[in-house]
Amino acid sequence: MECPPSPKVKLPTIEPFDGTTDPDDHLSAYKYQMYVQVVDDSTWCKNFSATLKGLVQKWFNNLPPNSVNNFTKLSILFTSHFVANRQEQKASMYLGKVIQGPKEALRSFVKRCNLEALQIQDLNAGVAFDAFSRGLRPGSFKFDMVKKKITTLTKALREAEVFIHATEVCAEAKHPETKKIEEAVQPKKNNPKKAETWALTSMTTSSRRSKRSEPAASMEPIEFSKDQYSILMEIKDQHELKTRAEMKTPYRNRDKCKYCHFHKDCGHEINEYKHLKRALEDMARKGKMNSYLPQGGIRKFQKRDDR
Structure with a gap:
């Protein structure tokens, strides 16, 4: 293919195509580097052979004379001949x-x-x-x-x-002053508040007496109609929850991709926080969470006076 001598043309610096890779990828890489050079169509065809090697170079040299008159035609011949190496197009x-x-x-x-x-x-x-x-x-x-x-x-x-x-x-280390403030607001362990006793209204007098002596861990878990995060976002301005305890897991062992909106720190997601679930269950037993209990079979909780 004859072409007039062109000014300085920079040859593309791409990996030579040897027939074992995707022809579309090679063609795209060649076009991206040639677009920045103002050259005619014949120069595109002539320089393309410099990006081939091995048997592919022989294929290019064996093209019939006058079979290629523009780069579009050459692109079609190239991709058609090496179509078997094209990557599968995913749906x-x-x-x-x-x-x-x-x-x-x-x-x-x-x-x-x-x-x-x-x-x-x-x-x-x-x-x-x-x-x-x-x-x-x-x-x-x-x-x-x-x-x-x-x-x-x-x-x-x-x-x-x-x-x-x-x-x-x-997930970065907390500032020392922030840690001191959080420690200051923690409730004192040597001054525990008197625990309130709550019981089901359907219980008899004898069952209430036996229930009072049972530990809180034996209470039946309560299922809510929403996840813990949703409930916390809705009630945080209406009810005061217990002061959150500092995470016990060392910082280096925490999952940095999980963030707890209750602790304002990384390590776990709020829906995985068991202490918050127990706090919400305590509020449910006080009758303050009825709107978050599933409809049907709801057992009403009522406070019992200790006399």
Whole structure:
């Protein structure tokens, strides 16, 4: 193919194609480097041979004379001849298989989801967001995303970046002054308050006497209609909960990807905090949580006077 001499043209610095990789990837890499140079179509064709090697170079040299008159034609011949090496194009259904593991960090899940989405051509934005939200493990981030009414993958990824950053910042060592303040507000152990006695209204007098002597741990667990995080966000300004105890797990052994809104620290999620569940159960036995108990079969709790 004859072409007029062109001014200084920088040859593409890409890995030579030997016929064992995806021809589309090689063609794209070549185009990206040639676009920045103002050259004619014949120069595109001539310089393309410099990015080939081995048997592929022989294939290019054996092209029939006058069979290529532009780079578009050459691209079609190239990709058609090495079509067997093309990577399989994934459908959008593959994205639905990306699910966050029970202990997988949010950063890891977002990375896997992005890598899978990049392999899907013409991915619908709505399908991508639906797959992302379905794959998320229930927790604080998913709750915040629903609360903020996020409906696009772009906004969801932006929120994920902010959430990850906030979690990592909160996971850093606390300031000494902050720790002293938290220790100061802890209740004194040598001055315990008198425990209040609560019982079911349906109990008889004899059963109440036996119930009073039983430890609190033997009480039947109470199931709520909402998760602990949702309940805490709704009642924190209405009821005063017991002062939260400092986490006992050493900082270095905590899960930095989990954040507790009750402790204002990392280590576990609020829905996993057993002490908060017991505090909410105590309030339920006082009759202050009836709106969060499941409808049907609700047993009313009432305070009993000790006389």
